[in-house]
Amino acid sequence: MNKEQNTNQEKRHYFYVLECADRSFYAGYTTEPERREKEHNTGIGCKYTKSRRPVRMIHREGFATRSEATKAEAAFKKLTRKEKEKRVGRDGDTEEL
Numbered sequence: 001m002n003k004e005q006n007t008n009q010e011k012r013h014y015f016y017v018l019e020c021a022d023r024s025f026y027a028g029y030t031t032e033p034e035r036r037e038k039e040h041n042t043g044i045g046c047k048y049t050k051s052r053r054p055v056r057m058i059h060r061e062g063f064a065t066r067s068e069a070t071k072a073e074a075a076f077k078k079l080t081r082k083e084k085e086k087r088v089g090r091d092g093d094t095e096e097l
Contacts, residue, residue, distance in 0.1 A: 011031045012031065012062045012063070012064075013029065013030075013031055013062070013063045013064070013065060013066045013068065013069035014029065014030050014031065014033050014060050014061065014062050014063070014069055015027065015028075015029060015060065015061050015063065015069045015070070015072040015073045015076065016028055016029075016030060016033055016036065016037075016057055016059065016060040016061075017057070017058055017059040017060070017076065017084075017088050018037070018040060018049065018055040018056065018057055018058065019055065019056050019058045020049060020052035020053070020055050021052050021053060021054055021055070022052050024052060025084055025088070026040075026046075026048055026049050026052075026055065027073050027076045027077055028046075028073065029066070029069050029070050029073050033057060033060050037055065037056075037057045040053070040055045041053055041054055041055055058088050058089075058090075059087070059088040059089070
């Protein structure tokens with residue numbers, strides 16, 4: 001296997017944002033965004049989203065390492081609500097997923 005093939009098979013790490021039924025945001029980390037969204041919607045995602053279903057993934061960013069993705073998640077969680085809305089494109093400037 002050459003280096004290019006090996007790179008293509010490596011796992012991607014994602015920082016993602018869900019919008020909950022109560023319009024709150026939930027930020028997390030995963031290697032499989034589609035599976036993770038389904039888990040949140042079936043009640044096995046986490047305690048926070050369990051009572052706020054349905055949830056919808058409105059933002060995700062891919063990174064080469066887990067460290068980069070979790071740093072993006074931590075930085076997002078420190079933002080104000082207005083800054084979070086702008087970051088995920090809820091300020092009217094960009095399209096959502």
